[in-house]
Amino acid sequence: MVKLHIYKRRNMSKPCPDIDLAYTAGILDGEGCICITKRGDLRGRRHPYIMLEVIIVNTQEWLGHWLRAQFGGTLKQQHKLPPNKDLWVWNLTNTKASEFLELLLPFIHLKRPQAELAISFQHMKNSPHRAKNHLTEEEATYQESVHILMCGYNNRGI
Secondary structure, three states: OOOEEEEEEOOEEEEEEHHHHHHHHHHHHHHEEEEEEEEOOOOOOOOOEEEEEEEEEEOOHHHHHHHHHHHOOEEEEEOOOOOOOOEEEEEEEHHHHHHHHHHHHHHOOOOHHHHHHHHHHHHHHOOOOOOOOOOOHHHHHHHHHHHHHHHHHHHOOO
């Protein structure tokens, strides 16, 4: 029997079979990246904007469109000079990325430490007790430390 999960796709809720979640987790483990990235300049802020991002890069156009149809997000084409193939870059950010990782977590093997750290990071950012437009020094230090830890995971290939 195929187990189904309900996951809000672009504009609808449809069941997502476990086999599709396991397949997607395998793609993430092999072709993906879970990052805590710094974005933009400070623009008058005391601390940089640090965000969760999940990226999958592949040369197969259909895969990018399938991921976007299943889980939302953005898809961009990166043109390469021959003989290299064009790349398709699919990504999710912030809360959508965290929800995606939570859905796949039972099936993620290689990138489980990054996924767990990313989910924890986003839960802290989404905390109702946190001021939306202002970081305390403690929150900024936490975000920076998670950014550094994630960079370490990704540089080691974990």
